Amino acid sequence: MFKIISAVIGRDLKLAMRRQADIVSAVFFFIIVVSLFPLGIGPEPDLLRKLAPGVLWVAALLATMLSLPRLFADDHRDGTLEQLALAPHPLGLVVTGKVIAHWLVSGLPLALIAPVLGLQFDLSTDALVVLTGAILLGTPALSGIGAIGAALTLGLRGGGVLLSLLVLPLYIPVLIFGAGAVDATVSGLGGEGHLSLLAALTFASLGFAPWASAAALKIALE
């Protein structure tokens, strides 16, 4: 079981390293969207501190969306997806590997860059730590839920827009608890409760999403 998951992760990471433009463009998209807000709103520290969690999280959702359409599309186009579906292990395990690899190249870089961007919003050190933790905990759920959308819209024309319409509403709980964790820390309440809920969302989606995606992929392959 772990052998196949690690084989998929290894292959996808190698492919991502050969196509670094994809990773870099999502990270730069995140940086630019987040940086536009302080420039547009002006130097008002109180307002920026209040906006920061929401802005960073919305930008993270959109940056994750950027790379989702290609999650299965490349494998579908060159026939690799058929081979993966025919391998003698459940397709859900393969998708689990792909979701983890997607998180490693899309979610993890966002979490690493988020504290630097948070400085633009004059966030305190505590808030920055919680922000990083929340993005680390929440982005795997984004990759998992996104995989369902990517599988359902595989092979459709204009699937990118449909994918956003399908997936963004499902991201709302992650957005609420992710931004809420930072808000709660800023207001002195402590963000542990929100972080626990984020972790729960992540585990639930990592357990469930690959199998739902696998079912959708089988339909797409018929």
Add this chain to the structure above:
Amino acid sequence: MLEADNLECVRGERRLFAGLGFKLEAGELLYLQGRNGAGKTSLLRMLIGLLPPEAGEIRWKGQSIKSDDFRADLCYLGHLNAIKEELTPLENLLAAARLADEELSEDDAIDALEQVGLAGREDLACKYLSQGQKRRVALARLVKERRPLWVLDEPFVALDVAAVDWLAGIISGHLQRGGLAVMTTHQLVDIPAGTVRELRLS
């Protein structure tokens, strides 16, 4: 070994075939023939379990093909090459073997690539290869493939004469070892060993 009973295929509104059945034993090769759109590829996709038949049943060693055991006995080569442009031929072969849960050492993979005429190109990304060379990378999988059932969709397309002969030899070797093969093709290539059977879809 491989049995199909009373298969029916409907694509969209059209019924492509119905009441189709055959039996294939060890060492036998089944050629699927028919004009474009007759349902050759659809039948292949039914045989490997990607397309559920409208009616009828397919059994492998007496059991339904829905089990994981069937897929452990199957090697499928579609009309798409299933190779990654960014990876080298060697990386492609090794990755494909790992993902299909097969043992393939690096030496074996290099040997297979040499046999398909890609010696010296093991470390060149596949995007720099020609169509025929990409097809050869995909076919290199068959060199060390010991799974009993091969399902090949148009394996001879984009190959030059020498490569067609080579592939016919590989398929005969497989039949001699007691393997089974099902393939679609428009050009009837002479396979020296094994029993060749033909199924014409119309």
